[in-house]
Each structure stands twice: as C-alpha cells, then as structure tokens.
Amino acid sequence: MHKQQVIIYPEYSADGLGSAWAAWEFFGDGAYYRPYRYNDPMPDFESGAEVFVLGCGISLGILFEAAINAERIVVIESQSHYEEKYLDQVSAQLVPHNLTFIIDSSRSACVMAWEFFNHAKTPLLLEMIQDHNQGRFSIETSSDVIAALNNRLPMDLMEFGGISLGELRSEGKALNEQTRRIAARLMKARHAVCLGDVVGMAINAPPAFANDLGLMLSMERGSFGMTYHFNGERNAWLCSLRSNGSVNVGLLAERFGGGGNERAAGFSVEGGASALSFLGYANLVRIDRSES
Structure with missing residues (x-):
C-alpha cells in the first residue's frame, strides 16, 4: 500500500509557502499539503503517514504525541530555541525514534526544505526569502520581491512555482516606496x-x-x-x-x-x-x- 505523505507548513507566510513548494517539486500531487497557523492543533493525518513539518514552530510535546501515529516525522526549523530544547530531550532520551529534527537558525525553512527534498541548486526566489527573513538584505532587490510576494498571499503552489521575479521586483518597488512614506509618518507615535x-x-x-x-x-x-x-x-x-x-x-x-x-x-x-x-x-x- 502506498504511504501517505503529509506536508505541514505555515499559512500566510512566504517562507512557509516556499517550504511547501520545495516539497511539491519532489512529491507533486502525491502528497497532502496542510497549511498551519501558529498555536493551532496539529493537523490530522492517517496512521502510518510520513509527516514533514516545515518551519511551523509546533511544540515538542505535540510533536512527540503525533509521532505515536506516524511512520516518521521530519521537522525542519530555523528557530534556534528548538535546538536547545531538542538537545535537552535527547540527553534525557525522551525523543521518539521516528522523530527527526533539522535545525539551523542561520537559514530559512524554505531553503532547508529545498535542500532536503531536491538535489538541485536552490532557486533564487527561495534565497531571497531567506535573505529577507534573516534580515541580511544582501541580495539586491530581495526586499522588493518579498514585499510583492507577501502582498499576493495567499496563493497556491502552482502559482508560486510559475511566478515572475521581474514582475515581483517592479510591483514590490512601488509597494516599498509607499510603505516607507507611511512608516516615516508612523514614527511620530x-x-x-x-x-x-x-x-x-x-x-x-x-x-x-x-x-x-x-x-x-x-x-x-x-x-x-x-x-x-x-x-x-x-x-x-x-x-x-x-x-x-x-x-x-x-x-x-x-x-x-x-x-x-x-x-x-x-x-x-x-x-x-x-x-x-x-x-x-x-x-x-x-x-x-x-x-x-
């Protein structure tokens, strides 16, 4: 019997959508994609499923409980406090054998997800999401691209995969100029x-x-x-x-x-x-x- 794969990713998040798309490029329509909002219950899945939790910030207790019914759970996280909590649990031998963590606070979940699922160069859009989320702003126009991307959310995975960086740059430049003007006025408060x-x-x-x-x-x-x-x-x-x-x-x-x-x-x-x-x-x- 074919195994069920479930992809859980943050809703209304460019990083979350990029993470889900990284999985979609590997699984396509063969997996179930479940958007998640922070502090919501863990989405349901069939017993014996492979579950991939991509940058959702779900608590360890909930993940441990979910692991009882899963064949395996892979958690990709960029929040540094997860590593400390996870290592504490490992030293206490409390982590289920079928629960794996990939944690790196220097990268975004979408880039880690791409590298996990796909053996190819990371797409520029995902690198721009990481550049923006990490506050580096080292990639020219990444701020404009992400502003436009966030403005278009929500969108489906097919739309994300076919998006034009040129259109995003142009659209985002106008958005950021307007945002900066309003921000300057808001600074008075x-x-x-x-x-x-x-x-x-x-x-x-x-x-x-x-x-x-x-x-x-x-x-x-x-x-x-x-x-x-x-x-x-x-x-x-x-x-x-x-x-x-x-x-x-x-x-x-x-x-x-x-x-x-x-x-x-x-x-x-x-x-x-x-x-x-x-x-x-x-x-x-x-x-x-x-x-x-």
Missing part, C-alpha cells in the same frame, strides 16, 4: 518599551510595516525595534521584533514563548482587545512614554 531587561522602541502598527519600522526603531535606540497590533481573530497581540545586530531579538522573543533569529523574531500575547491587557502582560512588558 513611537515610544520606549522594555522586554525583560532590554529597552527598545515600539510602535502600534500593521504587520506590513514590521521590517521598515522595526529596523528604523532599532537603529534609533541602538537595541531593538518592535511593532505590535491586535488580531481579533486570534484574540491576541502579535509582536514583531527587529534588530540591526546589536541585540539578539530571537532570544528576546523566546522569553515570551516566541522565536526567530538574531535579527528578526516575534511572539504573541493572548488577551482582550483592550490595550491594558497587553501592557499588563505578567509585568513583563512595560511601556514608558516618558522615554519617547
């Missing part, structure tokens, strides 16, 4: 914020401005920049952190149950729509407008 014992700058702003505003704020303060907004569907505050390299925001995000890499990370805070529920989160997040 910036304020100081303390995460744990590190003080940075923050702004209540839509997620589309996370990179531009986050970097502008981090450079102004010399530490980190944070954008945050309330998501009514998830009943949670979603916080994005950016750094110019002076602060490891991945470690900061881990303190609040999130994760990421040194330059780009995030976490969520569940609670009501009132700003007070966010500002009073276990006394861990403190905003001081007198410093702005």
Whole structure:
C-alpha cells in the first residue's frame, strides 16, 4: 500500500509557502499539503503517514504525541530555541525514534526544505526569502520581491512555482516606496518599551510595516525595534521584533514563548482587545512614554 505523505507548513507566510513548494517539486500531487497557523492543533493525518513539518514552530510535546501515529516525522526549523530544547530531550532520551529534527537558525525553512527534498541548486526566489527573513538584505532587490510576494498571499503552489521575479521586483518597488512614506509618518507615535531587561522602541502598527519600522526603531535606540497590533481573530497581540545586530531579538522573543533569529523574531500575547491587557502582560512588558 502506498504511504501517505503529509506536508505541514505555515499559512500566510512566504517562507512557509516556499517550504511547501520545495516539497511539491519532489512529491507533486502525491502528497497532502496542510497549511498551519501558529498555536493551532496539529493537523490530522492517517496512521502510518510520513509527516514533514516545515518551519511551523509546533511544540515538542505535540510533536512527540503525533509521532505515536506516524511512520516518521521530519521537522525542519530555523528557530534556534528548538535546538536547545531538542538537545535537552535527547540527553534525557525522551525523543521518539521516528522523530527527526533539522535545525539551523542561520537559514530559512524554505531553503532547508529545498535542500532536503531536491538535489538541485536552490532557486533564487527561495534565497531571497531567506535573505529577507534573516534580515541580511544582501541580495539586491530581495526586499522588493518579498514585499510583492507577501502582498499576493495567499496563493497556491502552482502559482508560486510559475511566478515572475521581474514582475515581483517592479510591483514590490512601488509597494516599498509607499510603505516607507507611511512608516516615516508612523514614527511620530513611537515610544520606549522594555522586554525583560532590554529597552527598545515600539510602535502600534500593521504587520506590513514590521521590517521598515522595526529596523528604523532599532537603529534609533541602538537595541531593538518592535511593532505590535491586535488580531481579533486570534484574540491576541502579535509582536514583531527587529534588530540591526546589536541585540539578539530571537532570544528576546523566546522569553515570551516566541522565536526567530538574531535579527528578526516575534511572539504573541493572548488577551482582550483592550490595550491594558497587553501592557499588563505578567509585568513583563512595560511601556514608558516618558522615554519617547
């Protein structure tokens, strides 16, 4: 009997879609593709399936439980805190034999997924996603390409595979110019914020401005920049952190149950729509407008 393959990837994420497409280039329609939203339950799969979890940030406990019914589970992760937790579990001999982790915080899940499934040169679009997600911006026009790609989400895997980089560059350039103009105006509402014992700058702003505003704020303060907004569907505050390299925001995000890499990370805070529920989160997040 043919084995079932299940691909689980982050929904509404360029990195997630790129990871799923890397698997699709290998399996095609022979696998099941399941989009996943952070903190949701593990998607269902048939007993004995091969399951590939690509950059979803699913907790170890859920993965251990899922491994009971799977032939094997392969987890590809770019969040550094997974490696520490995984190694702790390995030393305690608690990791199921059929659960494998591939973890590298210096790369994005889509690039690792491509290298895992395919024996070919990594496509430029995936390298651009990695360049943007890692906060490197070392590939010319990657910021424009990813801005346009994010603007087109959601899209199916066939559309992703046939996308034109030239069209994305042109479309993204216009989007980024507009974003930068709006970001400059939003900067007037910036304020100081303390995460744990590190003080940075923050702004209540839509997620589309996370990179531009986050970097502008981090450079102004010399530490980190944070954008945050309330998501009514998830009943949670979603916080994005950016750094110019002076602060490891991945470690900061881990303190609040999130994760990421040194330059780009995030976490969520569940609670009501009132700003007070966010500002009073276990006394861990403190905003001081007198410093702005």
